[in-house]
Amino acid sequence: DLTSFESEMLQEIEVKKAYVKDDLSSNGERRFLLLAEHQGRVLGTLSIGAADENDIIRERAPELSHLYELGTAFILPEVQNKGIITKLIEFMRLE
Numbered sequence: 001d002l003t004s005f006e007s008e009m010l011q012e013i014e015v016k017k018a019y020v021k022d023d024l025s026s027n028g029e030r031r032f033l034l035l036a037e038h039q040g041r042v043l044g045t046l047s048i049g050a051a052d053e054n055d056i057i058r059e060r061a062p063e064l065s066h067l068y069e070l071g072t073a074f075i076l077p078e079v080q081n082k083g084i085i086t087k088l089i090e091f092m093r094l095e
Helices: 004-025 053-058 084-094
Strands: 031-038 041-050 068-075
Touching: 004 031, 004 041, 004 068, 031 084, 041 084, 068 084
Parallel strands: none
Antiparallel strands: 031 041, 041 068
């Protein structure tokens, strides 16, 4: 049996897979994903998407639903605190 945490983690993986498909199929128009890689190894990821996809924003601040929001950031533990996510955010802001 899967624990609740494992089940949530598997659900989150499926959501992220859908985000990748959405990014590729929309050419980055609906959702945009960035990868930080070094020598062919992915070190971290960051996504951005329409805020109107977020129920909390729609419910609590509908006037912001036309904006984009940063999604989940992932970074390998051994490269945390090296400024990688900060650089991805900076690049995303410029994009």
